[in-house]
Amino acid sequence: MRIVVGAFPDETAMQAALGRLREAGFNAIETYGPKPAGEGHSPLPLVILAGGLFGAALGFWWQTHETVQAYPLDIGGRPLFSWPAYVPIALEIGILLAIASGVFGFFVVNRMPRLWEPVDDAPAMRRATSDRWCIAITTETPEQARHALWRFAALEVDEVAA
Amino acid sequence: MTRPSPGDPVALSTSNEAMTAHVSAVPFRAQPFAHYWLAVAPFGALTGVLLGSILYLFYAGVGIWGIDWPVAWGFALINYVWWIAIASGGTFISALFYLTRSEWRNAINRIAETMTLFGAACAGIYPILHLGRPWFFYWLFPYPNTMGLWPQFRSPLLWDFFAILTYVTSSVLFWYFGLLPDLATMRDRATSRRWQVFYGALALGFRGSSTQWRHYHVTYGVLAAIMAPLVCSVHSIVGLDFAGAATPGWHSTQFPPFFIFGAFLSGFATVLLLVMALRRLLNLQAWMTGRHLDVLCKLMLTSSLFVGYAYVMDGFTVFYGGEKADIVNYTARLFGYYAPVYWGAVLFNVMLPQLLWVRALRVNQLLVTLLCCGVIVGMWFERYTIVVISLHRPHLPSAWGLYHGSLWDWLTLMGTAGLFVFGILLAIRIIPAMSMFEMRETLEQRR
Numbered sequence: 001m002r003i004v005v006g007a008f009p010d011e012t013a014m015q016a017a018l019g020r021l022r023e024a025g026f027n028a029i030e031t032y033g034p035k036p037a038g039e040g041h042s043p044l045p046l047v048i049l050a051g052g053l054f055g056a057a058l059g060f061w062w063q064t065h066e067t068v069q070a071y072p073l074d075i076g077g078r079p080l081f082s083w084p085a086y087v088p089i090a091l092e093i094g095i096l097l098a099i100a101s102g103v104f105g106f107f108v109v110n111r112m113p114r115l116w117e118p119v120d121d122a123p124a125m126r127r128a129t130s131d132r133w134c135i136a137i138t139t140e141t142p143e144q145a146r147h148a149l150w151r152f153a154a155l156e157v158d159e160v161a162a
Numbered sequence: 163m164t165r166p167s168p169g170d171p172v173a174l175s176t177s178n179e180a181m182t183a184h185v186s187a188v189p190f191r192a193q194p195f196a197h198y199w200l201a202v203a204p205f206g207a208l209t210g211v212l213l214g215s216i217l218y219l220f221y222a223g224v225g226i227w228g229i230d231w232p233v234a235w236g237f238a239l240i241n242y243v244w245w246i247a248i249a250s251g252g253t254f255i256s257a258l259f260y261l262t263r264s265e266w267r268n269a270i271n272r273i274a275e276t277m278t279l280f281g282a283a284c285a286g287i288y289p290i291l292h293l294g295r296p297w298f299f300y301w302l303f304p305y306p307n308t309m310g311l312w313p314q315f316r317s318p319l320l321w322d323f324f325a326i327l328t329y330v331t332s333s334v335l336f337w338y339f340g341l342l343p344d345l346a347t348m349r350d351r352a353t354s355r356r357w358q359v360f361y362g363a364l365a366l367g368f369r370g371s372s373t374q375w376r377h378y379h380v381t382y383g384v385l386a387a388i389m390a391p392l393v394c395s396v397h398s399i400v401g402l403d404f405a406g407a408a409t410p411g412w413h414s415t416q417f418p419p420f421f422i423f424g425a426f427l428s429g430f431a432t433v434l435l436l437v438m439a440l441r442r443l444l445n446l447q448a449w450m451t452g453r454h455l456d457v458l459c460k461l462m463l464t465s466s467l468f469v470g471y472a473y474v475m476d477g478f479t480v481f482y483g484g485e486k487a488d489i490v491n492y493t494a495r496l497f498g499y500y501a502p503v504y505w506g507a508v509l510f511n512v513m514l515p516q517l518l519w520v521r522a523l524r525v526n527q528l529l530v531t532l533l534c535c536g537v538i539v540g541m542w543f544e545r546y547t548i549v550v551i552s553l554h555r556p557h558l559p560s561a562w563g564l565y566h567g568s569l570w571d572w573l574t575l576m577g578t579a580g581l582f583v584f585g586i587l588l589a590i591r592i593i594p595a596m597s598m599f600e601m602r603e604t605l606e607q608r609r
Binding site: 030031032033034035036037039040041042044045048052062063066067070071073082085086088089091092093095096098099100102103105106107109110112113114115116117119120125126127128129130131 | 178179182304310311312314315316318320321324325327328331332335336338339343346347349350351362363366367368369370371372373374375376377378379380381384385388389392395399402598599600602603606
């Protein structure tokens with residue numbers, strides 16, 4: 001397997017080439033660019049919600065357990081289960097776990113940290129985080145992919161081992 | 163470079179290449195700037211002063227400070243609240259104005275978030291220092307222990323411990339998450355092996371693939387939507403530290419929003435000050451234009467009006483409530499020994515910022531610098547008013563007394579100011595001072 005990388009000067013050119021490559025029958029395609037692109041589905045908001053709810057529930061339970069069972073303090077006959085006072089800490093722990101699950105969930109979903117991938121060997125990729133938009137095609141027939149990329153106006157085409 | 167004007171576009175140059183090259187050149191030392199070490203030296207020295215005063219404090223105990231009865235909470239609490247307020251403004255700019263899609267936010271959010279980090283670090287030092295036996299600070303954390311003890315979960319002081327823990331951790335995570343794409347840019351632009359390894363390790367393999375960006379974009383938005391209310395909750399809880407006590411001058415339901423207003427005022431002033439300084443130091447005038455100064459001045463003016471409203475309501479509730487101890491306390495604030503501090507806060511936080519109604523003055527950098535410094539000092543006066551003036555007139559006249567910060571109090575305060583600026587100056591030599599990937603979106607929209 002080989003990876004063929006083509007670099008484009010802007011996002012529009014890259015998108016146009018991407019559409020035509022798909023029509024030409026190339027499937028294993030990944031694109032790279034220096035700014036956020038591509039709206040789409042991601043499980044992470046649900047992961048964040050789950051982390052937040054778990055944290056808040058854990059915090060609430062923790063406080064209930066300790067004030068009611070582990071260390072009950074009778075202060076002027078006030079109820080031990082004084083739940084309104086538990087809300088701030090439950091909220092803070094919920095937020096902490098929500099943010100942590102968002103950031104670490106992002107790493108897990110993207111299998112990061114992976115400091116090196118075969119595609120990184122393509123010299124064109126060096127500018128994909130600055131001012132170039134790249135298309136990487138993983139293919140058995142690199143010659144066809146190279147031709148297609150040149151035909152669809154790539155500025156630069158590199159080929160590396162997959 | 164022409165003088166900034168309120169009518170400036172959000173970016174004077176729309177070239178992505180120029181922006182990326184300029185911003186990434188600073189950490190690579192490609193453009194040495196002569197003033198840098200001149201700026202670093204005094205603040206590094208002040209950080210040394212901070213270390214010295216902390217060591218002496220650990221050796222001698224809190225007796226070296228000016229605290230005593232009835233004012234048992236002195237500089238440590240004033241400075242803690244003051245710093246955490248400054249920090250909050252940074253998160254607010256970065257998170258809330260991300261959600262509102264404000265185009266001016268992208269040029270300054272990195273500065274704002276970095277400011278938050280070091281502001282929160284300065285704030286976080288004080289609660290530990292003021293404990294008296296700081297080596298037992300972990301007793302605040304509820305963990306199973308052989309003493310069979312648990313902390314008091316119904317106390318706002320414990321809520322505060324969790325709020326600060328959450329805030330500092332989340333701020334670091336949010337800051338780092340926002341840095342990832344820029345660290346990847348730095349890795350790919352680095353020419354020496356040393357920097358490639360350094361930024362490569364920090365970027366954790368972010369390479370801008372469409373899959374990464376898709377998850378990134380969604381996650382960043384949700385995190386911003388959580389960070390914005392988090393700031394409000396943290397500062398509300400700081401307000402509850404005071405409001406939860408039955409002390410005259412503290413026991414007020416308006417404290418949580420009052421503290422948030424103050425946090426925004428001092429935070430915006432500090433961000434504005436940093437933006438004005440760093441755009442010159444790093445030659446970022448093309449992307450931090452008169453428009454940014456104008457917007458930040460307007461935000462400062464708005465929050466100044468909020469703070470003014472809170473001051474008025476503070477007086478109103480005292481007299482409307484009619485509690486004698488509250489009235490005595492409030493009168494002492496207006497006309498007593500510490501009255502200059504209170505009126506200083508009113509002057510710097512409410513009156514002087516009203517000059518910003520005038521459009522031309524909002525880009526007069528000398529005047530705005532003075533106003534920002536005024537607000538930062540004024541907010542410290544406000545914290546002094548809340549902590550010291552309230553405590554020096556408790557319910558019983560036999561317990562009245564005065565308070566003055568000692569030399570060590572002042573040295574510690576100056577020391578944290580040194581740490582704050584020193585930290586930011588070091589950070590801008592390592593990380594890009596402007597969020598490059600977000601600026602690319604802004605620049606594209608401008609084209």
